[in-house]
Amino acid sequence: MTNAGARARPLKPVVRQSTAAMIADSVRAALERGDLPPGTQLGEADLAKQLGVSRGPLREGLQRLTQEGLLLSIRNRGLFVIEMTPDRVRDMYVARQAVERAAAEQIHLGTPEEAGAQLMEITDTMSRTAEADDHSGVGEADIAFHDLLVRLAGSPRLSLMHRTLLTETRMGIHALDPTYEGNEARVAEHRGIAQSFLDRDPAATDRLLQLHMADAVERLTADHG
Template sequence: MEGRPTAQLIADHLRNQIVQGVFLPGEQIKESVLAAQLHTSRGPVREAVQRLSQEGILVSRRNRGVFVLELSPQDNKEIYAVREAMEITAADALLDADPGHLRDTCRALSRILRSMAKQVTVSHWHNLAQLDMEFHTTFVAGARNSRMSRIYETLAAESTMCILALENSYPRPTDLVHEHQTILNFLEAGNKQDLHHAIRRHLEKAVLDLAV
């Protein structure tokens, strides 16, 4: 299947289930139950669980088992602080890239924004959260730094969990689309200082909203 080891497929599946809220923060992950559901042995399930534990999405508690991460206010601050540093680095790389690559990246971001606006119209917060993260991963991928993208993707699941938690903190989801549009506008204009400011303001605002 897709040329990937079973453990990786299971890890990807479980990560997706956690992000989608099938497994809630604090919920225990039982290897035997998961193996039965996926019709596989416990070996690859155990390896998948270990991978997600290394990513920080799952937490192992001695003599109790493995549980879905519960994000604390400090976790949120750390996640968004790292994202801020990486996205500003990606912004500089994009602005220094050849014009053709910058245009391609901006077009990709614009397509995501149009999809985000549609989800606001139908009030589908979960899809909006997924597209929010897609916008940022596409932005960072535009830096064409494979190691940075790999590190950033490790944050993606945790970040999506944070975004989903913002549903009750955003009385107007259109604000979220507007913040991303502002980032794209400054990127297209090549305005480095304002782009940095927009990224910082967007991510710092998310941390404040999460603390509500």
């Protein structure tokens, strides 16, 4: 009689998200929605009650967001949501540009046509929402485009860094209230980036990403110093 168990591959452990991680995700989502505006002081008692958790996991979850730079701990004062100043937005886009250009480089080493096709689908969605004058829909498609771009690079580290940067991007949009008068131009920028992958033209992708980031900074910081 053979020992089937001896030949079987060992089972991989089931990965369960910790309570602290779920708390961090919940608070991060609130930051992205603008429910916790920049400068808001976070009270542990109130948050623990809202989330239905004890203080220990709550503190661990908030500590994760502090390490990501989304919250600021001030000694003897408490924990605050970061202020989205023009200087912080500019610096955030420096980091976003570095991450997304690195992701694009990795995509071009693999199958850029497949990536371009997927990105073009999101661009088509963005175009439809722009035609409907749905500014919120255009914004969501914009975020989805850049999120997918980095995920297609297949780098967990780039994706991890990018998640925080996209949260800050959403926070900046809520805080600085940019005007998007040229949604058609915004769609065209994304379509050009997607097309550069279809064309297998890494130089064009890199140039278009830089121009796109510069345009985003201009929109977000206009009239804010």
